[in-house]
Amino acid sequence: SGGAHSTVKRREFIKVSSLLGAGAVTSPAFLLGGCAAKPLPGTGTITSTPTICDMCFWKCAGHIYKEDGELWKITGNDDDLHSGGRLCTRGTGGPGAYLDRDRLKKPLMRVEVDGRQTFREVSWDEALDFIAGKMRSIAETHGPEKMLMLNHGAGSAHFRHLLRAYGSDSRAEPAFAQCRGPRDVGFRLTVGESASSPERTDMANARCIVLLGSHIGENLHNGQVQTLAEALNKDVTLITVDPRFSVPAGKSKYWLPIKPGTDIALLLAWMNVLIDEGLYDKDYVERYTMGFEQLKAHVRDYTPEWVYLETGIKPDVIRATAREMAMASPATVVHPGRHAVWYGDDTQRSRAIAMLNVLLGSWNRKGGFYIPEKVSLPNYPLPDYPRPKYKTADAYPGKWPFAGQGVTNGVIDASVGDDAFFKGWLVYGTNLPQTIPGVEEKLKAAANSLELVVVVETMPSEMTGYADVILPECTYLERYDDLRNSGERHPSLALRMPAFEPMYESKPGWWMAKQLGHRLGLDKYFPWEDYSEKLDWQLRQVGSSLEEMQKIGVKNFPRKTPLHLEENRPVSFRTPSRKIELYSQQLADAGFDPMPVYTPPDPVPKGFYRLNYGRMPAHTFGKTTNNPLLFQLSPENQLWVNPLVASEWDLRSGDYVRLGSPNGVVSNKIRVRVTERIGPDSVFMAHGFGHKSKRLRLTAGVGADDSTLMSNIKIDPIMGGTGMRANFVTFVKERAAGAAS
Numbered sequence: 001s002g003g004a005h006s007t008v009k010r011r012e013f014i015k016v017s018s019l020l021g022a023g024a025v026t027s028p029a030f031l032l033g034g035c036a037a038k039p040l041p042g043t044g045t046i047t048s049t050p051t052i053c054d055m056c057f058w059k060c061a062g063h064i065y066k067e068d069g070e071l072w073k074i075t076g077n078d079d080d081l082h083s084g085g086r087l088c089t090r091g092t093g094g095p096g097a098y099l100d101r102d103r104l105k106k107p108l109m110r111v112e113v114d115g116r117q118t119f120r121e122v123s124w125d126e127a128l129d130f131i132a133g134k135m136r137s138i139a140e141t142h143g144p145e146k147m148l149m150l151n152h153g154a155g156s157a158h159f160r161h162l163l164r165a166y167g168s169d170s171r172a173e174p175a176f177a178q179c180r181g182p183r184d185v186g187f188r189l190t191v192g193e194s195a196s197s198p199e200r201t202d203m204a205n206a207r208c209i210v211l212l213g214s215h216i217g218e219n220l221h222n223g224q225v226q227t228l229a230e231a232l233n234k235d236v237t238l239i240t241v242d243p244r245f246s247v248p249a250g251k252s253k254y255w256l257p258i259k260p261g262t263d264i265a266l267l268l269a270w271m272n273v274l275i276d277e278g279l280y281d282k283d284y285v286e287r288y289t290m291g292f293e294q295l296k297a298h299v300r301d302y303t304p305e306w307v308y309l310e311t312g313i314k315p316d317v318i319r320a321t322a323r324e325m326a327m328a329s330p331a332t333v334v335h336p337g338r339h340a341v342w343y344g345d346d347t348q349r350s351r352a353i354a355m356l357n358v359l360l361g362s363w364n365r366k367g368g369f370y371i372p373e374k375v376s377l378p379n380y381p382l383p384d385y386p387r388p389k390y391k392t393a394d395a396y397p398g399k400w401p402f403a404g405q406g407v408t409n410g411v412i413d414a415s416v417g418d419d420a421f422f423k424g425w426l427v428y429g430t431n432l433p434q435t436i437p438g439v440e441e442k443l444k445a446a447a448n449s450l451e452l453v454v455v456v457e458t459m460p461s462e463m464t465g466y467a468d469v470i471l472p473e474c475t476y477l478e479r480y481d482d483l484r485n486s487g488e489r490h491p492s493l494a495l496r497m498p499a500f501e502p503m504y505e506s507k508p509g510w511w512m513a514k515q516l517g518h519r520l521g522l523d524k525y526f527p528w529e530d531y532s533e534k535l536d537w538q539l540r541q542v543g544s545s546l547e548e549m550q551k552i553g554v555k556n557f558p559r560k561t562p563l564h565l566e567e568n569r570p571v572s573f574r575t576p577s578r579k580i581e582l583y584s585q586q587l588a589d590a591g592f593d594p595m596p597v598y599t600p601p602d603p604v605p606k607g608f609y610r611l612n613y614g615r616m617p618a619h620t621f622g623k624t625t626n627n628p629l630l631f632q633l634s635p636e637n638q639l640w641v642n643p644l645v646a647s648e649w650d651l652r653s654g655d656y657v658r659l660g661s662p663n664g665v666v667s668n669k670i671r672v673r674v675t676e677r678i679g680p681d682s683v684f685m686a687h688g689f690g691h692k693s694k695r696l697r698l699t700a701g702v703g704a705d706d707s708t709l710m711s712n713i714k715i716d717p718i719m720g721g722t723g724m725r726a727n728f729v730t731f732v733k734e735r736a737a738g739a740a741s
């Protein structure tokens with residue numbers, strides 16, 4: 001029943017105070033113990049230190065406040081246009097990462113005691129000497145390129161620098177092949193550029209916004225939530241395509257509860273309507289694109305009537321929403337999404353999204369998308385890196401020709417066996433066992449083949465269990481990292497600096513990289529004693545200084561280039577034809593469909609339900625579930641179950657169940673939440689729970705992990721993405737399961 005829903009009062013969207021504000025998080029004081037001995041709050045000396053939040057990857061700038069040297073609170077930086085001067089719930093709970101009692105405290109090395117492997121605490125010298133020795137031997141025996149980095153997060157830049165100085169630029173991150181890869185590749189193939197991170201949508205000026213599965217509001221990328229809320233306050237027409245009644249679905253004029261896996265059909269039908277009714281931006285299409293005639297012929301058969309049968313969205317709703325988009329264009333944003341790895345045809349779906357935006361004339365136009373700009377910040381002068389003989393993709397020749405960056409699935413496969421391509425791993429800030437479905441057996445095999453596995457972590461994550469050496473990094477509140485300089489609407493720099501001394505024996509990443517560099521004879525790449533010297537040098541090149549940034553935290557710079565396309569100026573897009581490519585010769589030449597083709601999703605096996613998953617506001621994946629402040633707010637994930645399904649299985653809200661996958665994997669217990677907001681063909685859970693590492697004492701064993709239940713992975717042949725949405729589960733009831741505990 002794809003009808004219009006306008007009963008919900010729009011201005012209630014995301015109460016900023018409850019979703020983004022500080023109010024939701026209890027003061028860290030309860031964790032510190034011994035509060036009674038402290039003077040009354042409000043009587044001490046207050047100091048503040050600038051930081052960049054690291055609770056997710058959106059990089060909001062803030063300030064840590066201390067009273068008499070003790071942690072008081074963290075707030076947003078008012079000058080930060082990127083975050084609107086606010087932190088979200090997770091950001092406000094950031095100090096919990098610093099206070100977490102389960103943090104890694106000392107370097108650890110794998111040793112064998114009485115035939116059993118265990119970790120032993122070692123000194124930094126012992127750990128670093130061991131790693132440098134292994135890295136030397138890998139470089140001499142196999143070549144430095146055989147040392148691979150797997151990474152996530154800003155702090156990995158220090159280790160990338162180290163590895164490039166050593167001679168390797170081999171690397172891959174789950175944030176590509178398990179996240180935004182298909183979107184970036186789909187947009188690049190079409191308009192010549194990616195949709196960027198942060199996403200370059202001009203939602204604040206949009207008059208119509210279309211969300212396909214992007215559950216903004218549960219997906220809590222701060223600045224983006226605020227611009228959507230701003231648009232809703234200006235009465236934007238919001239169209240949400242989501243099989244689940246998501247937070248934005250509840251604020252939409254049109255909620256389209258699409259049959260999962262059929263989005264490409266809907267996108268093609270929308271293009272069919274725009275072309276058929278002459279509603280597309282003819283001038284824009286003529287001026288900037290190639291392949292329109294082929295597209296017109298291609299979408300001819302994807303009529304709303306035919307597509308209704310696939311998607312469940314009624315023809316009149318498909319037409320009405322297409323007309324809404326056209327009416328508002330070019331101030332229409334069809335959001336590119338972010339976690340785009342769904343059904344294995346994701347690059348093509350992302351291309352269809354890009355093409356729809358192009359028909360609406362919204363790419364690089366006001367209210368559609370903007371052109372991001374960075375501060376031109378010079379690099380610190382250093383010797384050139386040696387030129388690697390191999391690039392990452394040489395590990396899996398001929399596969400995924402348009403990936404454009406390392407593919408995690410490929411590099412992991414290329415790390416298994418005696419003749420494996422890779423010989424050593426440096427893993428930074430990524431928890432592969434939870435992040436890459438079905439990877440555990442391969443990780444075990446890789447760990448057995450590799451000569452060196454180093455894991456740089458703050459927490460005893462599941463990944464640390466595969467390491468030879470675990471290096472404890474201090475948290476973002478205890479260190480310098482590189483300046484934030486993202487391509488955005490407003491160019492700006494932001495500083496992360498230590499607000500506290502590193503706790504225990506943890507150390508900042510830049511220090512580890514320099515120490516390893518020293519042991520590898522690479523001192524010339526690390527000429528600073530302290531990383532702040534490098535930052536100060538860079539800041540002075542743009543008329544600022546470390547001293548200034550330590551006071552202000554964020555510095556805004558004027559734009560030098562236009563925010564949008566300039567009418568009547570020739571434009572050259574970064575595609576082979578220099579035009580926007582509605583028809584992709586590149587794809588055709590490589591044997592792929594030159595225009596997106598719809599294929600129906602796998603049917604749901606009898607007795608099973610689609611496994612739907614996503615974000616919850618209070619956590620970032622499994623990275624924050626052990627954070628004592630955020631744990632308090634959201635201690636477990638819940639399983640959304642439709643009332644019909646609940647009655648069929650005799651389930652009530654609050655019951656615990658286990659889920660089973662078609663190949664016999666049974667999950668941890670998860671609490672049921674019976675709700676109409678999910679259809680009877682699916683169940684839904686937030687990703688990031690069901691931790692196995694017992695040393696994560698708050699969160700271990702709590703809730704279920706979607707990754708372990710995913711057995712039907714759809715790899716995108718164009719760029720190697722891990723499609724995760726074609727998975728099915730059934731209930732394994734507690735009593736029926738018998739031996740469950």
Ligand SMILES: Nc1nc2c(c(=O)[nH]1)N[C@H]1C(S)=C(S)[C@@H](COP(=O)(O)OP(=O)(O)OC[C@H]3O[C@@H](n4cnc5c(=O)[nH]c(N)nc54)[C@H](O)[C@@H]3O)O[C@H]1N2
Pocket residue numbers: 054151152155174175178179180339428429430431432434435436437456457458459461473474475476613614620621622623687706707710724
């Ligand atoms: N099943 C399933 N899989 C998914 C997803 C899903 O929804 N479901 N989502 C996908 C998406 S969108 C993404 S982006 C990826 C993300 O997956 P990952 O790249 O694995 O990222 P995180 O889960 O954030 O893992 C961060 C790890 O870094 C550690 N860490 C935290 N802070 C620091 C620090 O300051 N320094 C260091 N060295 N380490 C730190 C944390 O303890 C944690 O173990 O997962 C993908 N995988």
Ligand SMILES: Nc1nc2c(c(=O)[nH]1)N[C@H]1C(S)=C(S)[C@@H](COP(=O)(O)OP(=O)(O)OC[C@H]3O[C@@H](n4cnc5c(=O)[nH]c(N)nc54)[C@H](O)[C@@H]3O)O[C@H]1N2
Pocket residue numbers: 056057179180212213214215216218219220221241242243244246258259260261262263337338339340342612613614615616617618619620621725
């Ligand atoms: N609080 C919080 N916010 C986060 C994160 C976090 O961990 N916590 N992670 C950040 C990261 S790295 C990412 S990548 C983003 C991810 O955020 P998004 O890109 O918004 O998330 P997805 O996981 O792709 O989408 C989830 C939504 O897609 C719907 N869906 C499922 N199947 C289909 C389908 O077939 N068609 C359609 N149209 N919809 C479908 C689900 O019901 C759900 O509402 O979130 C970011 N924001």
Ligand code: SF4
Pocket residue numbers: 053054055056057058059060083086087088089090091092220221222223
């Ligand atoms: S969105 Fe929230 S968690 Fe992410 S960086 Fe900003 S404040 Fe931190």
Ligand SMILES: [Mo]
Pocket residue numbers: 175178179180338339
């Ligand atoms: Mo992501």
